[in-house]
Amino acid sequence: MLAAEPHLAILGVAKSFGGPNVVDDVSLQLTRGEFVTLLGDSGCGKTTLLRIVAGFTAPDKGRVLLKSADVTNAPPAGRRMGFVFQSYALFPTKTVRQNIGFALTMAAKPRAETEKRVHDLASMFEIQALIERYPHELSGGQQQRVALARALASDPEVLLLDEPMSALDARIRVRLRAEIRNLVERLGITTLYVTHDQEEALALSDRVAILRQGRIEQIGTPADVYHRPRTKFVAQFIGASNLVKGRAAQSGIDAQGEIWPIAPEPAVWPGSDVTALYRPEHLEVSTDGQDGLAGRIASVTFLGSFVRLDIAMASGRHVIADRPSLEMLDGFAVGMPVTVRPDPRHAVILRDEFV
Numbered sequence: 001m002l003a004a005e006p007h008l009a010i011l012g013v014a015k016s017f018g019g020p021n022v023v024d025d026v027s028l029q030l031t032r033g034e035f036v037t038l039l040g041d042s043g044c045g046k047t048t049l050l051r052i053v054a055g056f057t058a059p060d061k062g063r064v065l066l067k068s069a070d071v072t073n074a075p076p077a078g079r080r081m082g083f084v085f086q087s088y089a090l091f092p093t094k095t096v097r098q099n100i101g102f103a104l105t106m107a108a109k110p111r112a113e114t115e116k117r118v119h120d121l122a123s124m125f126e127i128q129a130l131i132e133r134y135p136h137e138l139s140g141g142q143q144q145r146v147a148l149a150r151a152l153a154s155d156p157e158v159l160l161l162d163e164p165m166s167a168l169d170a171r172i173r174v175r176l177r178a179e180i181r182n183l184v185e186r187l188g189i190t191t192l193y194v195t196h197d198q199e200e201a202l203a204l205s206d207r208v209a210i211l212r213q214g215r216i217e218q219i220g221t222p223a224d225v226y227h228r229p230r231t232k233f234v235a236q237f238i239g240a241s242n243l244v245k246g247r248a249a250q251s252g253i254d255a256q257g258e259i260w261p262i263a264p265e266p267a268v269w270p271g272s273d274v275t276a277l278y279r280p281e282h283l284e285v286s287t288d289g290q291d292g293l294a295g296r297i298a299s300v301t302f303l304g305s306f307v308r309l310d311i312a313m314a315s316g317r318h319v320i321a322d323r324p325s326l327e328m329l330d331g332f333a334v335g336m337p338v339t340v341r342p343d344p345r346h347a348v349i350l351r352d353e354f355v
Helices: 046-054 096-100 102-106 111-124 140-152 170-187 198-204 222-227 232-237
Strands: 008-016 021-030 035-039 061-066 081-084 158-162 190-195 207-212 215-220 242-249 252-255 258-260 273-278 283-286 293-302 306-313 318-324 337-342
Touching (some): 021 046, 035 198, 096 102, 096 140, 102 111, 111 140, 140 158, 140 170, 198 222, 207 232, 215 232, 258 293, 283 318, 306 337
Parallel strands (some): 035 207, 081 158, 158 190
Antiparallel strands (some): 242 252, 242 273, 283 337, 293 337
């Protein structure tokens, strides 16, 4: 079976602003209708890469292809890409109607066509009642909807979003990210999304590309990057983690005399140095005193649906374990001795290098 033809392709793109590369030989392909998120810390190059795709920044090398056509040197207006800025960048002296229809007006589209498109988009985003208001009369969530409607007005091939929810409070972000995902699925539009919020990336994306120092450290489905991170950086960047370093033994990893079990791993040689990841939800904690690793509760943090236990192990290391909060209402207390049993089926062997 042949792979789908890339709808958007980024090939060997690099960019420097006089120092080290901000974007360093990045290649990435999106199929039609795919939602891919660029995730990383501030300064990792994700926004620069998005601006290169949009045409606002010229790469030092590499190419950007849209439906196999090279658009690397095409102006933004010639790329058929809708861009939503972090600040929304709405025109303050134009109404919602004028903001949404701006690209169509500049393209000299017939007035009737422009009005119909604006009306359809306002209905889609449920902002019909706001059509004659100005940006300063809108809430942050309303401004975001107008910005999305404006980006979609010219029927773009690709939608580019640069941290569009960073200025919104948590409750609104959760609601709007569901709306964005539903909208993208309904329209079938290829989407490249930038964020530093890992929860947002996991909730929205078909695939997540984790950037580090201008390079893609790992790309995969949300489940892949969470459950099967390839490097220590990804393991620590996505979700909470326990990293255990030691020497491989027949029964697991010998870490300061504690044996942490792992599933059979052909690439792990006995006696070799190994680092393994154990997610907090994969550590069973009990007070039954049976076989396991000895520890003592250092702190208990209630986090709503789960309780996070900070456990001081006999070796001196600290690990965290998450347990459902309903199980813990009358459970563990600070200072209590416990037994920790890691689930070897979910232990992940990590490496240090870029993939």
